[in-house]
Amino acid sequence: MPTKSIAFANQKGGVGKTTTVISLAACLAEMGKRVLVIDFDPQANCTSGLGQEKLEGHSVYDALLNGQPLTPLVKPTPYPNLDLVPSEEDLAAAEVDVARVDNFLQRFQTAVAPVRTAGMYDFIFVDCPPSLGILTMNALVGVDRILIPLQCEYYALEGLTVILRLVEHLRSSGANPALEVEGILMTMFDSRTNLSHQVVEEVRKHFQEKVYRAIIPRTVRLSEAPSYGQPITHYDKHSAGATAYKSLAREFLKRQTAEAQAAAAAAETAPAATEPAPAAPPAAPA
Ligand SMILES: Nc1ncnc2c1ncn2[C@@H]1O[C@H](COP(=O)(O)OP(=O)(O)O)[C@@H](O)[C@H]1O
């Protein structure tokens, strides 16, 4: 399977982007998939959530701005199969600095290309900042897919419409014609409130199978895990949060398999359609 890159994006902060990147990446790594997480947020929550230090000069900043390769920035984590390109505060300057350089929207696409073609990873996850600024746009131009974590709250659908409009724009403008939605994940679900149930129902009604069956509950353990610098699957592997992210990981991989099978079936039928028509039989002798 070629490397698949996915940006985890939503212009709202606090909806579970970083938690989902860390937790899903950790689950997939535990299942034997090779995952590279790229922290694209100057707040560096993904970096600290994986127990890594923020170090000056060790973010994607140089790769975006000076065209330096991404590969030397990749750091191993304590978790097998899981690597990280960390972030730090300096990345905030990229929002301003990258906007001034040529091809500013394609900067990440160029930087990540060698990592993709090396085939070292099954998945590259990009943890986007909570805005639709230059950094998020760069991520969205450079990836195959977007995964949208959506908090179970009243304005969820409005926020979703905004980000989907941007996806459509990136496609139609030619910035990333192949960009697709990988999935929509409902987060911070509180089973005791009617609102949570209503929001899930409403989002499912509009986006059907794009919405993962797995739903992430709001739990204290999930909110504690980052302060210990551990993914939930290590911090408390039997917790409801860990269980939810593990079932998301299984569903996520099932979708990959289904997609690969559909692609293989399409490839099998495609050449037949373009093959030249069989030559006409020789005319019968008169
Ligand atoms: N399902 C959850 N239940 C409880 N707290 C959560 C959950 N998901 C995330 N959090 C906490 O909520 C805050 C925001 O989550 P985060 O993943 O950082 O969101 P984002 O990256 O979208 O800003 C963090 O403190 C995080 O630990």
Ligand SMILES: [Mg+2]
């Ligand atoms: Mg975040």
